[in-house]
Amino acid sequence: GAGVSQSPSNKVTEKGKDVELRCDPISGHTALYWYRQSLGQGLEFLIYFQGNSAPDKSGLPSDRFSAERTGGSVSTLTIQRTQQEDSAVYLCASSLGGGLDQPQHFGDGTRLSIL
Amino acid sequence: AQTVTQSQPEMSVQEAETVTLSCTYDTSENNYYLFWYKQPPSRQMILVIRQEAYKQQNATENRFSVNFQKAAKSFSLKISDSQLGDTAMYFCAFMIPGGGADGLTFGKGTHLIIQP
Numbered sequence: 001g002a003g004v005s006q007s008p009s010n011k012v013t014e015k016g017k018d019v020e021l022r023c024d025p026i027s028g029h030t031a032l033y034w035y036r037q038s039l040g041q042g043l044e045f046l047i048y049f050q051g052n053s054a055p056d057k058s059g060l061p062s063d064r065f066s067a068e069r070t071g072g073s074v075s076t077l078t079i080q081r082t083q084q085e086d087s088a089v090y091l092c093a094s095s096l097g098g099g100l101d102q103p104q105h106f107g108d109g110t111r112l113s114i115l
Numbered sequence: 116a117q118t119v120t121q122s123q124p125e126m127s128v129q130e131a132e133t134v135t136l137s138c139t140y141d142t143s144e145n146n147y148y149l150f151w152y153k154q155p156p157s158r159q160m161i162l163v164i165r166q167e168a169y170k171q172q173n174a175t176e177n178r179f180s181v182n183f184q185k186a187a188k189s190f191s192l193k194i195s196d197s198q199l200g201d202t203a204m205y206f207c208a209f210m211i212p213g214g215g216a217d218g219l220t221f222g223k224g225t226h227l228i229i230q231p
Contacts, residue, residue, distance in 0.1 A: 033218050042119075042206055043160075045218030059218070089158060101148075101167075104219065106160035 002026070004107035006092050012113045015084060021077045021110045025094030032075050033093040033104060034067060043091060049075060050098050079112075087114045117142045119209050121222035128197055129230050135182075136192045136225045138207030147211045149183065149190045150219065155203040163205070166190065194227075202229045 005024040013019055025032050031050055035043040046059045049069045060067070064082075069075040079086055089111050093104035118141045128134045140149070151163040166174045166183050173181050178195045194201055204226050208219040 035218065035221075040223075042121075042221035042223040043208075043219070045220070048218055091158075091160065093160070103150075103162050103165065105162075106152075109158045111158075 004092055004094050004105055006090075006107035006110050008110055009108065010111045010113075012115065013082060014115050015082060017082055018078065018080045019082055019112065021079075021090050021112070023075045023077070023092030023094075023107060025073065025075070025092070026105055027073075029094035029096055029105075030072065031095045031098040031102065031104075032069060033095075034075070034077050035091045035093065036061070037089040037091060037109070039088070046077070048098065082112075082114045084114045087112055117144075117209055117211065117220045119207050119220050119222035121205075121207055121225050123225045124223075125226040125228070127228040127230060130197060130199060132197055133193060133195050134197055134227065136194075136205050136207075136227065138190045138192070138222055140188050140190065140207070140209050140220075142188070142209065142211065144211045147209060149181075150208040150210070151179070151181070151190075151192045152206045152208060152221075153201075153203045154206065154224070160206070164192070197229045199229050199231060201227060203227060 007022045034046040037043045047067050051072045064080045067077045089109040091109040093106045095102040095104045120139045147168045149166045152160045153163050164176045180193045182191045204224045206224045207222040
């Protein structure tokens, strides 16, 4: 497809389970971003990839969160031992590069609900 | 740290009216980009308009324009001839050089409702 694709669209899981969220960026986009949007809040930046590497992981909320990107394309965000406060919409964005002049294109997000 | 403040949680106007959404930000950087994103119920964030801090001329995109006041650190969005399809959450966002490592910093958003 032409846009950023995220899956699943919605995910409901029990507290304590692990979840994996997937992002397929626009073809040719080297930069990839993950954000979290909690109810009634703006977007919170989580992590950025340039190619396969993430230079700074300090935006991840806790050590239960991890992300990887392989082949410079698809990225997965994994949350281990999920907690109720992890419930949010997780948005992925990609851009041609990480520069200021490269706008970010967003996917539709994954709505994660922790019971 | 950069912060973005949107002081209007919700606004409602009649169709065809002009509406202005406010945004202020705080940074010690001199070079940066500012953005307005629209998020309809479909959840997808759509870029509406962007402004480069070193450009004095205000950006315009059809019915959308900004009033960028760098000294005041203000970046408001004006929507002219508003349409029902403009109903959405609007987020002001900010990015600094090397900002790939920091991503975009967003405000908490303004819910804009266009009434028929």
